[in-house]
Amino acid sequence: MRMHVRFLRSGGPSLFARYVQAEDAWATMIFAHGSMVHSEYYVPFALNLAEYGISSVLFDFTGHGRSDGIRGHIGDFRRHVEDIWRVVDSMSSANGAIFLGGESYGALVAWAAFPQIPDTGRPEGLLLVSPAFRLRVDLKAWQRRGLQHLARVWPRFRSPVAMGLAGVSKHPDIEDLVARDPLLCRRYTVGFFVNLLSVEAEVARMPTPDVPVMSILASNDFVVDTDVARAMLSRLPPPSTIRVIPNSLHGLCSDHGSEIARDFGRWCTELRDPSGLKVRPQFGR
Numbered sequence: 644m645r646m647h648v649r650f651l652r653s654g655g656p657s658l659f660a661r662y663v664q665a666e667d668a669w670a671t672m673i674f675a676h677g678s679m680v681h682s683e684y685y686v687p688f689a690l691n692l693a694e695y696g697i698s699s700v701l702f703d704f705t706g707h708g709r710s711d712g713i714r715g716h717i718g719d720f721r722r723h724v725e726d727i728w729r730v731v732d733s734m735s736s737a738n739g740a741i742f743l744g745g746e747s748y749g750a751l752v753a754w755a756a757f758p759q760i761p762d763t764g765r766p767e768g769l770l771l772v773s774p775a776f777r778l779r780v781d782l783k784a785w786q787r788r789g790l791q792h793l794a795r796v797w798p799r800f801r802s803p804v805a806m807g808l809a810g811v812s813k814h815p816d817i818e819d820l821v822a823r824d825p826l827l828c829r830r831y832t833v834g835f836f837v838n839l840l841s842v843e844a845e846v847a848r849m850p851t852p853d854v855p856v857m858s859i860l861a862s863n864d865f866v867v868d869t870d871v872a873r874a875m876l877s878r879l880p881p882p883s884t885i886r887v888i889p890n891s892l893h894g895l896c897s898d899h900g901s902e903i904a905r906d907f908g909r910w911c912t913e914l915r916d917p918s919g920l921k922v923r924p925q926f927g928r
Contacts, residue, residue, distance in 0.1 A: 644693050651702075654729050655722075659709035660702040661686070665693035670740040670911065672770065673700045673730055675749030677894075679806055681708025681826055685746075688900040695908030697742075702730050704752075706835075708826050716799055716832040720755070720842050727756040735764050742911075744770030746896050747867065748839075751775045755842065758850040768914065769856040770907055772895050773864060776846050777871040778839070790837050798834030805829040810865035812894030847875060856883040857910050859895055859903055866893040882914060 644666055651658040661682050672692055676682050682701035689699035704723050706712035717723060727743070734741055743766040745753040750771040757769065782790075793800060806829045808817060821827055858876045860869045869887075876885050886906060888899050895903060 644690075651729055651733055654732075655725060656705045656711035658702055658705065658711075658726060658729060660700055660730065660733075661689075663689040663693055663699040663701070665696055665698045667696060668693075668698040668739060669696045669915075670742060670767075671698040671700060671734060671737055672742045672744055673702075673727070673734065673766070674770075675727060675743075675745030675753050676701070676704065676707070677745075677747030677749050677773075677775075678831070679828055681828075683708070683826075685896060688896045688904065691901045691904035692908070695904060695911075697904075697908065697911070700730060700734065702726070704749075707828055713799065713832075715801070715828040715830060716835050717838055718798060718834055720752075720838040723752045724756045724759075727752055728760060731756075731760055731764050731766065740767045740911075740915075742766050742768050742770060744772070745774075746772040747775045747893065751842065751846065754846065754852070755849060757852050757854075766854065768854050768911070769852055770903075771856060771858045771876070772903065773861055773867060773893050774858065774872050774876075775839075775867045776875055777843055777868040779864075779866060779868055782840075787840065790833060790840070794833045794837040798832060800833045801830045802833075803830075806831070810863075810892055812892055812897050814894070814897045817894075817897070851879060855914060857907055858883075858885045859906075860885065860887045861891040861893050861895055862887050862889050863891065864893045882910075884910065 645664040646662065648661045651660055674685055676685060681703045685701050689701055692699055703710040704726050706714055706716055743753050743757060751774055753769060754774065808821060856879050860872060873885060888895060891899060
């Protein structure tokens with residue numbers, strides 16, 4: 644196994660990407676991180692995938708980690724969608740199957756980005772972990788209007804209160820990791836938040852992927868509404884599948900990374916053709 648990093652500089656702000664190359668890899672997973680964190684938090688998960696012959700590309704969204712951009716701010720959700728397009732495009736010459744995945748916010752962006760990826764570079768399947776199709780935020784209509792107005796007049800306004808970690812992960816060192824990490828983003832702008840709320844309203848109308856999707860949900864998710872995710876994802880025909888991990892919180896990749904990698908590896912094995920060289924076409928592709 645080898646690991647290297649590079650910056651993707653063409654087509655927009657400079658994006659930091661980390662590559663974990665598995666020995667005798669048959670596939671590559673492009674994985675998008677959740678909000679607040681950045682790609683480094685998913686290195687253990689990438690190492691788990693490597694055990695099953697799956698290499699990984701972990702990148703930082705614009706405004707996160709080591710990538711360019713205003714910390715925790717975007718003027719348009721499409722900016723992060725384009726980040727995924729750029730990473731997928733950078734893998735155009737890669738050998739083997741390409742998968743696209745993400746956790747939480749990253750899963751939401753992967754879902755939104757997928758339908759517009761050209762057929763020539765389209766991934767063979769999706770892995771969605773705790774997808775943030777709907778946050779557990781109870782906002783009144785007047786509160787939403789107030790946020791939208793503030794985003795128009797002061798889009799880079801940030802709440803003085805940092806995002807909390809309650810109910811996110813059972814990792815024993817999560818609080819210490821966050822406190823020591825200068826690249827973490829715990830105070831997003833109102834512009835970012837309003838963009839996210841806007842996409843939540845549109846996500847149910849977005850085209851569904853025409854490839855197999857494996858979805859992993861937490862049994863006790865206090866961050867996103869898993870009922871909304873389950874309702875959307877249950878419409879996908881087999882071999883798409885939904886799995887709920889018992890006694891789990893929102894941060895599944897940190898708490899159950901080896902388990903998710905194992906199940907995804909087995910699921911992919913079932914999708915591969917008898918020669919073991921590629922994923923079988925699905926949904927009439």
